[in-house]
Amino acid sequence: MRVIINREADTRVYIQIFEQVRRQILSGELLPGFRLPPERKLAESLGVNRTTVLNAYRELKAEGLVGSRVGKGTIVLSYPDEELNSGNNSSQEPTWNHIFSKYSSNFDSCMVKDLLALASRKDVISFATGIASPETGPIHVLKGIEQELVEQENYRALLHTPTEGFTTLREAVCGLMRGRGVYCQYDEVMLLSGSQQGIDLAARVILDPGDIVVVEEPSFFPAIQAFKTIGARVIGIPIDDKGMRIDVLEQLLQRYRPKLVYTIPTFQNPSGTEMELDRRKRLVELAYKYRVLIVEDDAYGGLCYEGHSLPLLKSMDNDGYVIYLSTFSKNVYPGLRLGWIVAHKKVVKQFAAVKQIMDLHSNSLSQWIIERFITSGSFESHIHKVCREYRVRRDAMYDALSQYAPKDLIWNRPRGGYYIWCKLPEGVSASKLISKAAERKVAFVPGTPFFASGQGDSFIRLNFTFAALKDINEGVKRLCEAMKVLIEHKDNHEIYTDMEINPIV
Structure with missing residues (x-):
């Protein structure tokens, strides 16, 4: 059912809803037995009051087009004034639990959907989403590139590309990687529909049910979910202010011989920590010793706000044990949905075979735009600009926490990243x-x-890149006020409990 509200029209909103649904019923687009969305749900999706939808449904009922059935809600009738309880309606909702696969039942996308929904609400100050600031994106540069592609009638920008991505962009990525200390050839690079696709590909290509995957704890929760849905056993390794505890990892490698180590060594999500240089070296050594692959997720590596980023794990790997992931979503625009891997040629070939089934190739136009963005020299200057602006936002959040935080709240000051x-x-x-x-x-x-262990209820992650700079102070103030309410309630509860145990006479 499709309903579009024109708020500038003279026609009242409930009449607009009524007329559009009526037209779809009479045209046969909405079949008899079709269940209309509940009033509250449709009202929320359209951004109107529930009473508005209720009035539209009443008009439809008055014309005999829909009716209400207990337990079924509001449904489309076969004919006006159809008896709802006649039993002649053959429409019946599928038995979804028997239809969906066991594999799909392992996914829980509610968290991500809710976060994206929050990001779109103008009345909420969101520190939840891991999204680049829309204010810092190079919209004018990208608009110029896209216009140039169209004006030149470059039909290739709208046609298929190789699954791995087109060659000139892969070569441009090689140039970016040289700046990060990694020297690779274009056939060791593959473009992705966001670096998260690389995690999913790694899970599908490398893991079998029952295999063991090691992750930092805490770690990027969609990665944990991707590994678990394959049927892998996920084991968390604690982190401290120097990154993953490599001493604990070594003990685990000796005992369990995992197949994969997933790590975010630079400006980790969610903790913002960095794995120190000695631990990075030792991690690569252990990969060689125990023949375990490493997935290095470097979504935030280019976003360093002071000093210099530490060497990548991939820059220390000569034998192909490190699969490197990165993305343009965190430093350009999230809607581009474009990332990349750098890995051994055999890994790229196997990943491409699976990606071809998933989506054939990443968005062609996004690839062309990013290729021009890099080769024009605009990408590097854009990164410098983003780092300057995100540093201001990080400091604004840190200062606001210093001003409003309740006693005993502990937080860090990351050198880079989002959180x-x-x-x-x-x-x-x-x-x-x-x-x-x-x-x-x-x-x-x-x-x-x-x-991975299900702990973590004593921690929260705050994103400082998405909310407008002017809203960060106010948002932190509100959050800290909420904390203080819970603390006060806890203290009052403890006093009350103590009075019950030791009453004052």
């Missing part, structure tokens, strides 16, 4: 804080999804 990682005061639960913060129209991500 500040906070440990909540004793007794404050992230799951309870979500609702208190939502009341004040501010959002964040609780720590629990980032832990």
Whole structure:
């Protein structure tokens, strides 16, 4: 069912809804037995009051086009004034639980969908989404590139590309990688529909059910989910302020012989930590010793706000044990959905075979735009600009926390990336804080999804890149007020409990 509201029209909104649904019923587009969305759900999707939808449904019922059935909601009738309880309606909802595969039932996309929905709401200050600031994107440069492609009637920009991506862009990526200390050939590069696709490909190509995957704890929760849905066993290795605990990893490698290590060594998501140089070297040595592959997720490596980034794991690997992932989503625009891998040629070939089944190739126009963006020299200057602006935002959030945070809240100051990682005061639960913060129209991500073990309710992740700079201080203030309410409630509860145990006479 399709309904489009024209808020500038003279026709009242409920009449617009009524007329559009009526037209779809009479044309046969909505078949008898079709269930209309619940009033509340349709109202939320259209951004109108529930009463508006209710009035539209009443008009449809008055014409005998729809009716209500207990347990079924509002459905389309075969004919006007059809008896709802006649039993003649053969329409019946499929038995979804028997239709969906066991594989698909392992996915839980609610977190990601909810975060993207929050990002689109203008009344919420969102520190939840891992999205680049729309204000820092090079919209004028990209618009010029796209216009140039169209004016030159470059039909190739709208045609298919090789699954691995077209050659000149892969060569341009090789140039970016040289700046990061990695010297590779174009046939060791493949373009992805976002670096998250690289994680999914790694899971599909490398893992079998029962294989062991090692991740940092905490770690990027869609990666944890991707590995688990394949049927792999995911084991978390704790991190400290120097990154993954390599001493703990070595013990695990000796005992379990995992097939894959997934790590975000530079400005980690969610913690913002960096793996120190000695640990990076030791990790590559262990990969060689135990013949375990490493997936190095470097979504944030180019976003360093002070000093210099540490060498990539891939820059230390001569034998093909490191599969490197990165993306243009975190530093250009998320909607480009374009990332890349650098890996051994045999890995690229195998990944391409699976990607070909998934989506054939990444978006052609995005590839052409990014290729021009890199080769024109605009990409590097854009990164410098983004780093300057994100540093200001990071400092604004850090300063706001320093001003408003309740006692015992602990947070870090990352040198780069997107996130500040906070440990909540004793007794404050992230799951309870979500609702208190939502009341004040501010959002964040609780720590629990980032832990393979299901822990993490005492942590929260705050993104400082997406919210407008002017909103960061206010958003942190509201969040900290919500924390203080929970702390006060906890303290009052403890006093009350103590009075019950030791009553004052």
